[in-house]
Amino acid sequence: MAYQLIYTSWPTSLVRGRSGFSTVARSAGMAERFGAVVERCCVYDSSVPLVWAHSKIEYGGVVWHVLSRICDAGVDYTNRNNYLAHHLAISEEEVATLNLNPVDVILGWKGWVSKWNEDPRLLDDVSDLSSIVPEISLPAKTWEGVFGDAACAALLEPNSPVSVNADADSAGILLRLFGESAALSIKRSDMWIPTFTTRFAFGDNPANFIWKGVNSGAPISLCPPKCPSPPPGRRSEYARTGAMTNLEKYNLKVGTPKKHKPDFKVVKVEAKPFPSGIVIGLGALVAIVAVAAIFLIFYSWGSERDFGAGREGMQKLSEMEDVVLTTPSVHSQVDSASLEGVSGKKSGLSNRRANSPEGSETVYELVERARECVAGNKFAKAIETLENSSYSGDEKLRESLLADIAHRIDYLLRYADNVLTLSAPGAEDLTRAISYISAARAGLETDPSLRTAGRMEKLKYLNEKAKDK
Secondary structure, eight states: OEEEEEEEEESSOSSTTOOEEEEEEEETTSOHHHHHHHHTSOOOOTTSSEEEEEEEEEETTEEEEEEEEEEEEEEOTTSSEEEEEEEEEEEHHHHTTOSSOHHHHHHHOOOOOSOOOSOOEEEOOBOOGGGOOOOOOSSOHHHHHHHSOGGGGGGSOTTSOEEEEOOTTOHHHHHHHHHHHHTTSSSGGGGGSOOEESSOOTTOOGGGOSEEEESSSOSEEETTEEOOOOOSSHHHHHHHHOOOOHHHHTTOOOOOOOOOOOOOOOOOOOOOOOOHHHHHHHHHHHHHHHHHHHHHHHHHHHHHHHHHHHHHHHHHHHHHOOOOOOOOOSSOOOOGGGSOOTTOOOOSOOOHHHHSOTTOOOHHHHHHHHHHHHHTTOHHHHHHHHHTSTTTTOHHHHHHHHHHHHHHHHHHHHHHHHHHHSSSOOHHHHHHHHHHHHHHHHHHTSOGGGOOHHHHHHHHHHHHHHHHO
8 A cells, every 4th residue: 555645835734623734635534643653754855956865654453654755845835945745655564565776766666746726635645656667777877887897786785874975966867866775675565675865964863874875074975976896796797797697587596405313223132032922822822813803793694684674665765755845045045966875876965166156256256246335335235245145144255245344434534534624625525524424424324333332422523524515
């Protein structure tokens, strides 16, 4: 999941009671408290026109990667200097699914804005990151162009703090240098380990950034270009060639076999005569087994003679039995051919899928239909879909469906709360918020377990707010 937030100086704010520098826009699914944490990710240095940054925060037990673009925005409504910070917050879970490093996302995402000239409002959640085409690749051509050797990219280690001298207009070049150094990590997820800022400002926390752009005092400099010799090793070679070994490409591991040391002792055993008592005991056991076998043979012969009469009686009893009781089941059907009859055929129930009617709906197809109803706020229809299916007695399916409905109702209530908190919400947002309140109320009526005290209190509060609007 990914959200966006825009922070600048404006007469009104999304946050009630605030003006001046504040949040003027954020994703509809983003909580206000989360937005307050994201606001504090970076500090702007007015001596540079543009700053790019990657930082990490933790909120709600989840690690979030925050990509930031901070730029000069002229003067605000009070004729004072203004700037705009646009933040993109991406969860650790989504980062693991992206085949990109943070600089690829910064360069490839087309949603960045530089100015804000409209009333505060809610934005759509960000959902198009997976379509970004990577721009950073190896060999490290930017490092080679600036310092004459692509291997210099290995000077920046993922967990080692490093500063780089850069002038006010070097944010773009410094960003690409950071991207190529991050790309030296073989695993894509490791490329998100180093945090960075193209200009470390007074007021920034040094612990928040591993790689920092500064204006003086660093061993690596862009103006004029100078840096230490690249370190020897695989990272420098990879920066020059951009070619992975098979071990790196396929994540292979080479182990050294351990030397085997014999762990046994040779013990000399003295030969002893076999005890005569054991011989006598074994002879007696063999005699008992033989007598038992003879007895079983004669007993079986006598039983076979009596079996004919018994079998004839059982056959008559079977022929008289013409009533078959079955227990209805939502997963299988039983017919007379699945029971033992006079002919002696095998009985029993076959598996759930084999005895289902041809073309019957699978659990996956049922769940997809029910979830489409939930996504469209048709909660009663979702419950009806399950109850009218062949899986209506499955309690686990019902619990899972109710959990989906509860999650959707919470989203509807949160969206409505965000809109009704605004001092002057747009007509379209207000109409949608009121419809969401109505849908949430209908959803709570579908099952008693959904009507928790917190939701009912929230619904009552939003009804009152809607009346005021």
